Amino acid sequence: MRYEEPLFRPPSEAYSLIIQATIGCSHNKCTFCGMYRGKRFRIRDIDEIKEDILLSKEYYGEVRRIFLADGNALAMPTDQLLEILDFAYAIYPELERVSAYAGPLDLLKKGDDEIRELRKRGLKLLYLGVETGDSELLKKIRKGVSAEEMVEAGRKAIRNGIQLSVTILIGLGGKEGSFRHAKETAKVINEMEPHYTAALTLILIPGTPLHKEYERGLFKPLDKLETLQELRWLIEDIDCRTIFRSNHASNYLPIKGNLPEDKEKILKIIDYSMRNPEVLRPEFLRGL
Numbered sequence: 660m661r662y663e664e665p666l667f668r669p670p671s672e673a674y675s676l677i678i679q680a681t682i683g684c685s686h687n688k689c690t691f692c693g694m695y696r697g698k699r700f701r702i703r704d705i706d707e708i709k710e711d712i713l714l715s716k717e718y719y720g721e722v723r724r725i726f727l728a729d730g731n732a733l734a735m736p737t738d739q740l741l742e743i744l745d746f747a748y749a750i751y752p753e754l755e756r757v758s759a760y761a762g763p764l765d766l767l768k769k770g771d772d773e774i775r776e777l778r779k780r781g782l783k784l785l786y787l788g789v790e791t792g793d794s795e796l797l798k799k800i801r802k803g804v805s806a807e808e809m810v811e812a813g814r815k816a817i818r819n820g821i822q823l824s825v826t827i828l829i830g831l832g833g834k835e836g837s838f839r840h841a842k843e844t845a846k847v848i849n850e851m852e853p854h855y856t857a858a859l860t861l862i863l864i865p866g867t868p869l870h871k872e873y874e875r876g877l878f879k880p881l882d883k884l885e886t887l888q889e890l891r892w893l894i895e896d897i898d899c900r901t902i903f904r905s906n907h908a909s910n911y912l913p914i915k916g917n918l919p920e921d922k923e924k925i926l927k928i929i930d931y932s933m934r935n936p937e938v939l940r941p942e943f944l945r946g947l
């Protein structure tokens with residue numbers, strides 16, 4: 660396969676065929692993110708993408724899941740995305756789903772009719788980086804949208820039939836903003852009602868603006884126990900139906916449960932882990 664590295668995918672796409680529809684991230688401004696800093700954003704030529712799908716057929720034969728990379732394949736014009744979807748389902752008749760990362764701005768720019776059509780033609784799951792529900796913090800990290808716009812972006816995917824998986828970033832507000840970040844994020848999750856909510860824990864990446872703030876003493880990261888306290892503040896306020904996971908390698912404590920039913924069970928696990936920090940993932944095993 661021809662890939663322009665580095666390549667990222669959500670943990671749940673570990674067994675999916677990855678096809679790069681775009682290279683890099685069209686936003687590429689979030690102060691904590693180093694994923695695509697070395698890549699200039701571009702939409703790949705549609706014939707190249709089709710060639711990759713054909714090449715993959717020779718390797719894999721059968722494919723049930725495709726993940727469209729890079730940062731936000733949804734930035735691609737809708738007619739081109741539809742062409743790729745049609746082609747992928749024609750080459751792989753057994754294909755069950757196509758998924759992609761979506762930036763909030765990409766979702767806001769597309770019309771409901773476009774998203775509905777994408778769903779109809781097989782784009783079944785989108786991963787949206789919410790990061791925080793705190794509007795001030797969203798501005799600070801340069802996410803490009805307010806909390807209200809973030810909710811609208813997520814709702815737009817859901818009301819048009821797309822399964823939505825959102826990621827939130829524990830520790831993003833630092834020590835000072837921890838409580839507000841947790842509480843405002845819970846509000847956004849409750850309003851959005853995503854099918855899946857995944858928590859990641861902030862890892863400071865050298866070279867990013869947030870890391871520079873940290874070096875100048877302007878950003879004070881949470882310690883292990885503070886990340887658990889923040890997670891607790893968040894979970895205790897989530898009242899909507901969502902499948903919650905913190906199984907990403909960046910987290911100190913892997914949790915999985917259905918909210919709101921499993922809330923008490925999850926809170927007990929967090930409390931136990933705060934009293935017994937030796938059960939937490941050691942620093943050297945954390946990763947992105």
Ligand code: SF4
Binds near residue numbers: 685730
């Ligand atoms: S967090 Fe997502 S939207 Fe922001 S720069 Fe990174 S890849 Fe792009």
